[in-house]
Amino acid sequence: MIERIAGTVAAWRGDAAADGYVDVAGYCRSVGLAEIAEHGHVLTPGRYVGAEAVEDNDDDFATKMQALTEKLGEQMAKGAELDAVIRAKLGGLGYEF
Numbered sequence: 001m002i003e004r005i006a007g008t009v010a011a012w013r014g015d016a017a018a019d020g021y022v023d024v025a026g027y028c029r030s031v032g033l034a035e036i037a038e039h040g041h042v043l044t045p046g047r048y049v050g051a052e053a054v055e056d057n058d059d060d061f062a063t064k065m066q067a068l069t070e071k072l073g074e075q076m077a078k079g080a081e082l083d084a085v086i087r088a089k090l091g092g093l094g095y096e097f
Contacts, residue, residue: 026052 008028010018023029029049039047090096 024052025050 007018008021011021012028012030014021021030026049031048035048036043087097
């Protein structure tokens with residue numbers, strides 16, 4: 001990752017050894033001072049870089065949502081088990097609730 005950032009900065013500066021600079025949504029964008037002034041000199045990257053375009057279709061969403069729902073159910077069951085263990089341990093110390 002460091003090499004990628006260093007290469008991008010070198011390209012942006014116009015170093016001869018670097019590949020040409022290209023704006024990449026979600027990663028880097030070169031903006032002028034006028035645009036920065038329009039944003040009140042706020043340098044939050046999201047204002048300028050934007051987000052990477054992600055392709056997603058309904059089939060992928062349904063599959064991902066099913067997997068996430070199953071994982072959440074497993075984690076909630078494990079959480080209930082841990083709650084019971086904690087209550088038992090505290091009860092053994094005389095702290096019941």
